Structures are given as C-alpha cells and as structure tokens.
Amino acid sequence: MSSDIQSKIADRIQAIPRSGIREFFELVLNAGDVISLGVGEPDFATPWHIREAAIYSLEKGQTSYTSNLGLLELRKSISKYVAQKFSVVYDPAKEVIVTVGVSEALDLAFRALLNPGEEVIYHEPCYVSYSPTIYMAHGVPVVVETQAEDDFALRASAVEKCITPKTKVIMLNFPTNPTGAVMDPKELQGIADLAIKHDLIVITDEIYSELLYDNRTHPSIAALPGMKERTILMHGFSKAFAMTGFRLGYACAPPALTEAMMKIHQYSMLCASITAQVAAVEALEHGAAPMEEMRKAYWRRRNLVVSKLNGAGLKTFQPGGAFYAFPDIRSTGMTSREFATRLLEE
Numbered sequence: 001m002s003s004d005i006q007s008k009i010a011d012r013i014q015a016i017p018r019s020g021i022r023e024f025f026e027l028v029l030n031a032g033d034v035i036s037l038g039v040g041e042p043d044f045a046t047p048w049h050i051r052e053a054a055i056y057s058l059e060k061g062q063t064s065y066t067s068n069l070g071l072l073e074l075r076k077s078i079s080k081y082v083a084q085k086f087s088v089v090y091d092p093a094k095e096v097i098v099t100v101g102v103s104e105a106l107d108l109a110f111r112a113l114l115n116p117g118e119e120v121i122y123h124e125p126c127y128v129s130y131s132p133t134i135y136m137a138h139g140v141p142v143v144v145e146t147q148a149e150d151d152f153a154l155r156a157s158a159v160e161k162c163i164t165p166k167t168k169v170i171m172l173n174f175p176t177n178p179t180g181a182v183m184d185p186k187e188l189q190g191i192a193d194l195a196i197k198h199d200l201i202v203i204t205d206e207i208y209s210e211l212l213y214d215n216r217t218h219p220s221i222a223a224l225p226g227m228k229e230r231t232i233l234m235h236g237f238s239k240a241f242a243m244t245g246f247r248l249g250y251a252c253a254p255p256a257l258t259e260a261m262m263k264i265h266q267y268s269m270l271c272a273s274i275t276a277q278v279a280a281v282e283a284l285e286h287g288a289a290p291m292e293e294m295r296k297a298y299w300r301r302r303n304l305v306v307s308k309l310n311g312a313g314l315k316t317f318q319p320g321g322a323f324y325a326f327p328d329i330r331s332t333g334m335t336s337r338e339f340a341t342r343l344l345e346e
Helices: 001-007 020-029 048-059 072-086 100-112 128-136 156-163 185-197 256-267 276-287 286-311 334-344
Strands: 096-099 117-126 139-145 167-172 201-205 230-238 249-252
Touching: 020 334, 048 276, 072 096, 072 230, 072 249, 072 276, 096 100, 096 256, 100 128, 100 167, 100 201, 100 230, 100 249, 100 256, 117 128, 128 139, 128 167, 139 156, 156 185, 167 185, 185 201, 249 256
Parallel strands: 117 139, 117 167, 167 201, 201 230
Antiparallel strands: 096 249, 230 249
16 A cells, blocks of 8 residues: 555656755664764754743744735844845845745745746755755756866856756855855855856855954945846845744745745745744844854864864864865775765764
8 A cells, every 4th residue: 555655656756865964864863872963953052132032932823824925023124134135135025035044945935936847057066955955946956067186166157057947046055064165255146246247046045154264354245236137035044043943934025026935935834933024133133242142153173173073084174164074985885875984873
C-alpha cells in the first residue's frame, strides 16, 4: 500500500532530495554531547526587550489576523530601516510585504515570476533552499560556481556566460551562506548592468547584511541606478536580531511585484504571526545596540574558529560577513558527507 501512495506524489517533489544539512541536524539531536555547528541559527536568545514586546502584545489580546501585507506599523518601520541602511525608499503601503521568514518570500517571488522552463541564475556555495524553491516554482536553476581560490567572489563575467533567452532572474545572497563572502561593488555594478541590458529581475537576499567585519560595507543592488524597479530586496529578523523561531521576513519591491506575491501569500499563508510582527517593530526601532553586541561576538568567534581550523590543516577562507566558516576539506580526500559523518562519529 505504501508503494502505491508513494506513486501518487508529484514527480517534481519526488525528484527533490532531502536537505543533507538537515539530515545531519537530526542526527546531532540524537548524538548526545555534541555541539552542532551545522544550522545557521544564532545561539543568543532574542534580546529581552523584543521578547517583552511579544509578551505584552499577547497580554493585550493582540491575537488576530493582520493585513495580508502585514501590520502597517511594521511596514512603516521596515521602510524607514531599509531607507537608512540601503538608501532605497519604499512605499510601506504598496511596496513592502511581510512574510513567514525570508524562505516564504523566496517561494512567493519565484512562483510570482517564473513560467515553466524559465531560468534563474544563482551562485554556489549557497543556502540549501534556493535551488529546490526555484524547481518547485517550475523554474530551472542555473548555477554559477564561485571558487575558494577567488575568495568565493561572484564575477559579472561568469554571470553573463550563463544568460540565455530563457533567463528571467538573477539571485544574489551577500554576505553569503555558507562562505561568508562579500560582494565587490564593481562586480555588483556589472551585474546590475547585465540585468538592465537583458531586462532581468534581480532577487537579493540581504539577511546577513548587518553582520559585516573588518570595517566592510555592504551596498545593495537595489540602490544602484535603474535597479529599484527591477529588484526584489529580501530581508528578515532571524540572523541579526536572533529571532529564528519568530519566522518573520519581508520583501520590498515595485508595486506590481508586491501585489503578485501578495496574491499567493493571501491564499497560502494569509499573514505572518501578529505576535512576531509586533516584536519586529520593537527590533527595528530599538534593537541596534544588542545587534551590535552580537555582531562583535561573532567577529571574535570568527577569528578564533578560522585560526583553529587553519592550524588544524584545514585551509579556511576568512569570511567578511555572516557567521559561518567554510573549511576546504579537499586535502582529506573525503567527500563532505564522509567528512561530516566521521567528524560526528569519531
């Protein structure tokens, strides 16, 4: 009977493998005294003033649905924050949508944009969900491989080689999960020029943009001339504010794109949690100081971890942002799965 049920599952879903890192996360949960370094989650508790805002909203009985786009108060705070951080101004009434994490924003964007067979160019190594999310939206993932020998830089020339008549979207994520690479401003301008030349949409995942080190800055492609009208800027609260369990993100985009994403969102999710949204207002309005303390802690940890890995013979790129270290294990002769398994077991 189970085999008959298996045959009923859609072909495209059967073709998607389970996330390898999530499999190891489950193994670690049952492995006893093991420190998990796998999942991209801060080990800090959400700052108290943010938790307190969530608790107070519950005490006041704020337990209803919100607008499909999200609380207007939050959208106004998002618009102000994005303008200050990225120098791009979005209308909170028409150009901001609050989502259940950035992951939902990605799903909404790809489903809103892609017709079957249209291509999305994205760079690897990357967040595990990008390719499956494109595939589930009936799109075709097209990979640009970045290299450790080039500091995992994304080159506009490499992106250009991947553009075909079927290309519709370029997907960016900087600082990058899992390498911590940052984007060179000249290359970013080059990619913007390609997007304009070929009339492409750019999706930029800015979730790690607060977590920068060594006096680096992070420009957003949305702020470049001619790019706001063809860019979906995505961000969220999980990383910089240590709010992973609140499951809250947002997308800023031209009204037509926001409306298209909202259509899907209203039928699949309706709205994000009002409790999380109230907490997010507090985070954006008053969360800068604790966020900076966490960033400094990540910087100290980065220096220690990279030093120790290099000292152990695993050449490790010095990340310019995010909170990951990405050691080169090629010298061991093992695959990543073999290495991770032996590290866990031995």
